[in-house]
Amino acid sequence: MNRRRFVAFSASSIAASVLAACDSFGPKRATSLLKLAERKNEVLERWLFTSGSRNSVAADARLSGRAFPRYYISHSVPVWDEAQRGVWRLEVSGAVRNPVSLTLDDLMKMRSTTQKVDHFCVEGWTARAEWTGVRMSELARAAGVTPDAQYVDFQSFDSDYHESWDIDSALHPQTLIAYGMDRALLGPGHGAPARVHSPVKLGYKNTKYLTRIVFLPTRAGGYWSDRGYEWYGGV
């Protein structure tokens, strides 16, 4: 075998073994490398993150309105059934000095913020809406978050949907616990009675049908982040 043939032979063997080892999902062995890249990317993303960053949308910008996609993981639209479950309450607990439990009225009595921002979906689309709600930082102050709280888990009544966040993103001034959308009460398709909304995280991190906000010393994964999507999901 001359050298040229050897090179051709080795090249085709390598190509064949690469092809044999992977389908369109890629080889299993690449998973650990991809996980490593995700962890390193998170370090960079958290370094890039500043609480002073803003998603600013022009005051006269068009809203997506009815074109804003609705989505949930349950078989049908999750609706809070008061007869069965009692009055809806939002519990703020975990690493806090004063755990609180708020009805929708309580939440609406708190200082509210209205902001017109983008919604960034992991799929690549964006939508615009005007959200009304209470800043997460406001709720954190009310509950007296302790210094060991590094993460926040946002839990819902949409089956077992939840997503946990780093505390910095959760306390970003544009992170809201929203109960209003486009100057009306949040509809069932968009996470009524209250949901997380923030332009600093991808859509799937913004838990809808919110029931509990738990401050934690460690991260708690999430519905989509446990299924292969990045846990950080920052924008």
Added chain:
Amino acid sequence: MTTAGGQALGETDDGVGLSPEARGREPSAVVPRARRPRHHWVVRVTHWVNFVALGLMVTTGLRIFNAFPAFARKGESFCCYPFAGKPIPAALTFGGWLAGARNYHFAAMWLLFVNGLVYVTFIYLHGEWRDLVPRRGDIRDSWEMVKFYLFARRDHPHQGKHNALQKSAYFAMPIFGALAVVTGVAIWKPVQLAPLTNLLGGYVWARYWHFVVMVCLVLLTVVHVIMVFAVDPYSIRSMITGGYNEAKSPEARNARPFFWRRSPASVRTPDRGFDR
């Protein structure tokens, strides 16, 4: 690019009517044949790493694109993409599903970025940029190449390491690569790096530019690969082992795409021994 005085005559004359010998490029003029490879090993390694990185970035990027194969913000329209809603054929994508493709995309981006950085730094420090940087006369030389390829000119224009068309393609490649990185970062961090995203016209446009730059990179690559096989398959070896037989260069063979002879009559034996 160092040419003897006699060759300048051939250049100004467009070489028409002059055989390669008459232009002072008979085989004996090619010697001394340097043992230096045509492409430095750093260039060869980064070339193939780039092939893998670009292949991964494009195929996973197309899989990500397929999750929303359009550009308009919800409730708005978008002027400039006629194929909205039509997914890219799955055979051209990689990653299996959106999350898989994203994980590959955000890992392979480092391969593309670091490899590109190594290549550009290397050619800057080592001098290879001189073979690629645009010069006065490149447009005229490119036009001569086009004429030659279209049989409107008989003899291959005189060239240095690359012909004028090749040169501009290889010069454009790293620029489009850098644009791919910049537009990609803009849609990765449209809030944390909002000034960059706004500079590109906002998220929707930045995503569009990222797509357009990808199309340009793919076109450059496809044309490059076709031309390698159609004009100078001998150059494949030069990108693997570094060896290249100047007597078989497209200029020596007077090679047009798909129209060239294996052993041009004008090339005589001395270069056989160089076949290393």
